[in-house]
Amino acid sequence: MGILKTLFKRFLSVILDILPLLCVIFIFQTFVIQKPFPDLEQTLLGIGLVILGLFLFIMGLENALFPLGERIANQFAQKGNVFWLLLFGFTLGFSTTIAEPALTIIASKAGQLAADSGAIQANDSTILFFVYGLRLTVALAVGIAIAIGVLRIIKGWALPWFILMGYGLIILATFFAPQQIIGIAYDSGGITTSTITVPLVAALGIGLAVSIKGRNPIVDGFGLIALASLTPILFVMIYGMFVLGVA
Amino acid sequence: MMPQENGLFEVLQASFKSTLVDILPILLVLIFFQVIILRKNIPHLKQILLGLVLVVVGLAIFIMGLEKCVFPIGTSMADQLTDPLFLSNGDEKTVRAFLSAVRVDPSLYTWTYIFAFMIGFSTTLAEPALIAVSIKAREISTGAISEWGLRIAVAFGVAFGVTLGAYRIIMGTPLYLYIAFGYLFLVVQTVFAPKAIIPLAFDSGGVTTSTVTVPVLAALGIGLASNVPGRSPILDGFGLIAFASLFPIIAVLAYAMIGQWLGKRYQKSI
Numbered sequence: 006m007g008i009l010k011t012l013f014k015r016f017l018s019v020i021l022d023i024l025p026l027l028c029v030i031f032i033f034q035t036f037v038i039q040k041p042f043p044d045l046e047q048t049l050l051g052i053g054l055v056i057l058g059l060f061l062f063i064m065g066l067e068n069a070l071f072p073l074g075e076r077i078a079n080q081f082a083q084k085g086n087v088f089w090l091l092l093f094g095f096t097l098g099f100s101t102t103i104a105e106p107a108l109t110i111i112a113s114k115a116g117q118l119a120a121d122s123g124a125i126q127a128n129d130s131t132i133l134f135f136v137y138g139l140r141l142t143v144a145l146a147v148g149i150a151i152a153i154g155v156l157r158i159i160k161g162w163a164l165p166w167f168i169l170m171g172y173g174l175i176i177l178a179t180f181f182a183p184q185q186i187i188g189i190a191y192d193s194g195g196i197t198t199s200t201i202t203v204p205l206v207a208a209l210g211i212g213l214a215v216s217i218k219g220r221n222p223i224v225d226g227f228g229l230i231a232l233a234s235l236t237p238i239l240f241v242m243i244y245g246m247f248v249l250g251v252a
Numbered sequence: 253m254m255p256q257e258n259g260l261f262e263v264l265q266a267s268f269k270s271t272l273v274d275i276l277p278i279l280l281v282l283i284f285f286q287v288i289i290l291r292k293n294i295p296h297l298k299q300i301l302l303g304l305v306l307v308v309v310g311l312a313i314f315i316m317g318l319e320k321c322v323f324p325i326g327t328s329m330a331d332q333l334t335d336p337l338f339l340s341n342g343d344e345k346t347v348r349a350f351l352s353a354v355r356v357d358p359s360l361y362t363w364t365y366i367f368a369f370m371i372g373f374s375t376t377l378a379e380p381a382l383i384a385v386s387i388k389a390r391e392i393s394t395g396a397i398s399e400w401g402l403r404i405a406v407a408f409g410v411a412f413g414v415t416l417g418a419y420r421i422i423m424g425t426p427l428y429l430y431i432a433f434g435y436l437f438l439v440v441q442t443v444f445a446p447k448a449i450i451p452l453a454f455d456s457g458g459v460t461t462s463t464v465t466v467p468v469l470a471a472l473g474i475g476l477a478s479n480v481p482g483r484s485p486i487l488d489g490f491g492l493i494a495f496a497s498l499f500p501i502i503a504v505l506a507y508a509m510i511g512q513w514l515g516k517r518y519q520k521s522i
């Protein structure tokens with residue numbers, strides 16, 4: 006009975022998560038556009054799938070991604086080897102970002118844009134080099150961010166200093182970075198952390214903060230994702246300065 | 253048009269593939285470090301494996317559902333709302349005057365702003381990564397940070413950011429002016445905000461733009477940039493995502509600052 010009740014409650018909460026989105030779409034279609042739904046059957050099927058998918062995902066979240074991140078953090082903390090932990094953080098950040106589909110799309114768009122504007126030569130190999138360079142830069146940025154973030158949790162350094170320094174550098178770099186790269190740089194900060202990586206990385210940080218004596222999970226455990234969305238902006242602008250020249 | 257003639261099976265296959273690409277590097281890294289470095293068994297391995305299957309299948313089905321109902325309607329809405337014919341209520345003469353105007357009147361786009369605000373707000377509430385982070389925040393704060401409180405603060409931030417971003421595309425002002433000012437504001441706010449909330453606030457900025465929000469925002473940005481006279485989709489379409497990850501941080505910090513201020517006032521009154 007207990008399990009069924011929990012499942013039912015979770016199912017209701019998923020419907021509540023989706024409801025605002027459905028309302029917005031329904032209201033605009035009916036009152037503003039004033040046209041019937043193009044394919045009502047498909048739309049209803051889609052709504053059902055969205056609810057089912059989110060329900061399964063959240064179950065998996067609590068059964069796999071959260072415990073996995075916390076246990077690995079715990080095992081590393083017991084082992085007590087900082088180097089391996091930093092390498093783990095770097096590899097996790099780097100490998101999830103280099104394969105990220107959203108980054109692949111943005112990077113190839115950026116390559117086309119740079120070639121069109123005459124910033125780089127418009128032949129295939131130059132564009133390809135630029136695109137791969139961009140993806141590598143973002144992946145390195147995320148890997149380094151997670152490694153620094155893990156070190157910060159171990160040492161108990163305060164996050165605001167990192168944030169202030171990071172954004173200070175970003176504002177400074179914005180003045181020197183070539184115009185064409187700025188929009189791409191700022192967007193790349195937002196797209197690098199995917200739906201599967203976020204829960205795992207969050208659980209990793211909190212798991213570490215719980216396992217290490219004297220750390221507070223709220224103050225020290227969060228912040229890995231923050232750093233991972235900050236460094237790509239800076240790194241991409243620096244990449245732009247190197248490849249396209251200083252503005 | 254969205255690929256409506258595509259069968260259910262093809263769509264499912266595509267979304268499975270992208271989810272697997274997402275999880276494969278994570279699995280490889282985890283297995284490598286578990287086997288080579290840690291050399292320990294993971295407790296409750298069966299439960300975790302089952303959970304991972306749920307994550308992959310759930311996310312694939314979720315994305316497939318979005319592609320069936322949310323993305324096509326979001327795209328056609330973004331397109332229709334910014335259509336010159338819609339803006340001028342179907343009056344031909346106004347359309348011609350509109351298209352030849354050097355500078356568009358930003359007040360014509362009232363419906364676009366309302367749509368941008370509401371779609372930014374509602375897609376953020378449906379974002380799985382944000383749900384995950386707010387569950388964790390509630391758990392470790394033992395309820396002091398409420399799941400819905402955090403998510404609604406973030407959603408307001410995204411909604412405001414997207415609306416401002418739409419206004420920027422319509423006006424054509426350079427992106428870096430807004431961004432530099434926004435970050436400057438954020439830096440000042442960071443100095444004064446309660447220290448305990450800062451890591452969570454900056455984390456929530458990074459998680460808001462993900463599975464649900466990015467495709468809808470991209471459609472809105474491109475729809476606007478290609479329909480507003482004098483804008484180019486490549487140059488002006490960028491930037492909505494940047495706005496949508498900057499303003500949630502400001503919103504969560506503001507939420508915590510207001511809470512702290514109210515708390516202090518309450519303490520003074522007793």
